[in-house]
Amino acid sequence: MKSNVAVATTIQERKRKMSQQIQEKYEESHLYKIRHSAAHVMAQAVLEMFPEAKYTIGPPVENGFYYDFDLPRNLTPEDLEKIEKRMRQIVQGKHEFKKTVLSAEEAKKIFADQPYKIELIEGLEQGGFDEYGNPLKEKPEISIYQHDSFTDLCRGPHVESTKEIKPDAFKLMNVAGAYWRGDENNKMLQRIYGTAWENAQQLKDYLHQLEEAKKRDHRKLGKELEIFIFDDEVGPGLPLWLPNGGIIIEELEKLAKEMEEKAGYQRVRTPVVSKEDLFLHSGHLPYYAESMYPPMELEGVKYYVKPMNCPMHHKIFGSKLRSYRDLPIRLAEYGTCYRYEKSGELFGLMRVRSMQMNDAHMYVTEEQFEQEFLAVIDLYLKYFDLFGIEKYVMRFSKHSKAGLGKKYVDNERLWNKTEEMVRRAMINGDVPFVEVEDEAAFYGPKIDVQIWSVIGREFSLATNQVDFAQPARFDLKYTNKDGQEEMPLCIHRAPLSTHERMVGFLLEHYAGNFPVWLSPEQVRVIPITDGQNEYAEKITAQLRENGIRCHADLSAQRMNAKIRSAQLMKVPYMLVVGDNEMKAGQVSLRARDGSQQNNIPLGDFIARARDRIARRAAEL
RNA sequence: GCCGACGUAGCUCAAUCGGCAGAGCACCCGCCUUGUAAGCGGGCGGUUACGAGUUCGAUUCUCGUCGUCGGCUCCA
Structure with a gap:
């Protein structure tokens, strides 16, 4: 225990490095202010559209911001376009953000017809809670920020004026439901998400990055690489693993x-179902029943499908x-x-x-x-x-x-x-x-x-x-x-x-590019003409003999097409074999990364593949 | 579970205002014998998720069910 104090300091430093520092840095950044301010501008546009709207909170988040509203009707994608358009007009007005510190009484007067704001003010007043309902240590000051015709309860910080929000550097992304204060027992509000950046190029880069991310989404890759499927008749959340998976x-x-x-x-090894008694005993039923499949009853006995293995292992112990x-x-x-x-x-x-x-x-x-x-x-x-x-x-x-x-x-x-x-x-x-x-x-x-x-x-x-x-x-x-x-x-x-x-x-x-040891198909042999089909099959057999997962592509396609389809399936090694290779007992290797090594003895390639697999190596 | 959007061939996507449901890929059959990301021709493939309703007529409009997606809530 005695040396812990010193170690704890180190840990705290590292901790801060890991997340807090990043967080603090973000909160002080210009980008943070831009996003926070963009949220206010958006709220102004929404309130102009729905004067009877009740507005709640609108913080910056990673890559952007959101604002939650209680509105008389649901927003449509067309509404978003209108709101975005109006936002562009507002920011070009170059309105200054003005902070005013005031008392709870004064604040309540200003937000008299805004019940959510009143609730927030009361939270601040009692020194109890911040805008997310989390307890606060100290009683914070109450402040409002104003720009143009819009006033919001807010501790800031904001940019100097709306001119710092570039009209071509933000975009409204989507509308989603969100519970007031994140509690599912509360009313569901409408949340508008937006993204905002310092300039148009940053926005463009971010949107491009989103497109790229979609390409490596496991749901898309899982389908393309034939790893798993879901089937409507089997049911939601119940994946079927395909051979590759x-x-x-x-x-x-x-x-x-x-x-x-x-x-x-x-x-x-333990069974998948057990009597109700086990989960009563373990305490799962009182605490975890909501997440369990309902029981099946046979001959007056209730059985549950296990949500966890622990009770069974405890029985073994x-x-x-x-x-x-x-x-x-x-x-x-x-x-x-x-x-x-x-x-x-x-x-x-x-x-x-x-x-x-x-x-x-x-x-x-x-x-x-x-x-x-x-x-x-x-x-x-x-x-x-x-x-x-x-x-x-x-x-x-x-x-x-x-x-x-x-x-x-x-x-x-x-x-x-x-x-x-x-x-x-x-x-x-x-x-x-x-x-x-x-x-x-x-x-x-x-x-x-x-x-x-x-x-x-x-x-x-x-x-x-x-x-x-x-x-x-x-x-x-x-x-x-x-x-x-x-x-x-x-x-x-x-x-x-x-x-x-x-x-x-x-x-x-891995974006689907599994290391060799994890790749469902490690090698594809590609004969250039059907004259090498037999050789390709011989090689395939030999590779399999060496514990390497391998297929020969004997289809009637051109070599180029065969390479393309192997490449699309992200097969790490392609062995191209033509007449030359066949005569010499060699192969030409094309790796998934496009690199080539022609006319290598088959034994050399086998040694290389076996090495990568045995070491579970990252490299090809 | 809640709010919203979406659901067309195995896959990716078209179909104007409500007027005979289409393409590429994949698959099957031929031809071509080919050197590092798609050779050519033909064929097969649909109860437009499912069920109601409105209409002379529904992929299109309305309602319900199921599923998926974006969030919220929740979690390995």
């Missing part, structure tokens, strides 16, 4: 098994007497789980209803916890290194006091204790992380690894969770040195996420 999954499992075997895991000498016990399973995610939450492979988790549960003594927890983090980092994943944030998800007994098991002492254990482990391991309230699992705190899909949506990829609740509920125990019974802690972990989310993420991460 099946291969990727097999490779990921092979990787996981290798790594886990080295790390001392044991593999188990509890199936015999355990000694402290046996711990840690690490039970691993690529378990198939089903969760009834709400229809609007589904998102390609990234958010599905059937999933195969890279799951494991380790049962540890309190003394073993830190080392074991860090060993898991270390495993993550090994995987990320292998995949070249660099953009992620480790998020330490904690409970909230208000959620105790509702979202979280009601034992504040253990929450605080285990959260401190996680924090200490991360600090001692010198792993950078950010802390977030009210994001924990119902049974304990966790470290989530946050990543972003190519269109910018945030997901938890891997997860490393502490569970102090279920071991108690299942009465799990081991015998310690003194012959007394003690309860182990449980660590849930899924460094390779689920197959679904992992493959979805990797598709986007």
